[in-house]
Amino acid sequence: MTDPAWLRAQWDKYAPRYDRSIGFLERVQFGGGREWVCEQARGEVLEVAVGTGLNLGLYSPDARVTGLDLSPAMLELAKSRADGLGRPVTLRQGNAETLPFPDASFDTVVCTLGLCGFPDDRAAIAEMHRVLRPGGALLLLDHIGSDHRPLRWAQRLLERFTLRQIGDHQTRRPLPLVTEAGFEITRAERLKFGTVERLAARKPV
Template structure:
């Protein structure tokens, strides 16, 4: 799928995204996201801010560069960005074409993104390029499962969900490794499907 198509897909979803994400799920994942994002420090990139649902789980007072491919998602995020007690600068950019200098960020965060980025290993390689050596990648993601019957269920669901939104069967931990990161920790939150992944770029 061309990137213009990805952008159009998420622009279409933007007005309905908060409803689709569901209050229950957001409340359930909130403590895990808070814990993950509590490490934010230094020059921070947040990939795929979406409608800004994650902002409520950011620690206050940080200076964050947040990107997303969809201008309409970022438009929806505006009130949450304005309410954040710190600085969030947004740019509408495709992760595959980020203009940042190599080794620019101390840390990169993202949430429920690598189910959606069309070429995940390439997208992760792009993150690796802009992260400082020794810098951390902190992800909250849902992925495919290794176990029966979930693996088959998530593969089947992806046939339906991928056209309109995310894929449900991504092998994100393998993809992080394939992009050159070193995995520090994978913390399964729900089965082996919802998880946090902490990785880093090897120091030179």
């Protein structure tokens, strides 16, 4: 299991160039995904792995957003973005696998391009379930292992590099773990030759 201190240090170093380095993928691979997620968020919203705050300008003005990230450097950039947008937001440093919030605290939990980087994605999803209120929504966007064998083979090769660099997995798929955690899937879209998934789920009442 990846050491959280190492992971935090890697993301702190990566933070200043994150927006620039992901710009091409945001347009070509994930285009429209953040909007798809954020337009469904309602009420008290927790964004896990808020990063540099790329989603903050996409939420409804009525959404009350709390953002959590492991990396203090990422949170500094998110704060600057929120200030520039005039967007009230609560930012917390913390680990997605042990969320620092009471049970049933939020109406919506959002995670975009974050589950791929958590050492224990199963634990993180269980924590998202815990902090959601009954009837609350889980909204996810992530890159996943393709269902096309040549692409999946290439992803496995890439994963050898990204795991060493920033602990980033290329071949995971959250959907089975979301179901296992007790969520009801309400909407799922698999795109880009099976490498991207948008997922909406509900915590049963």
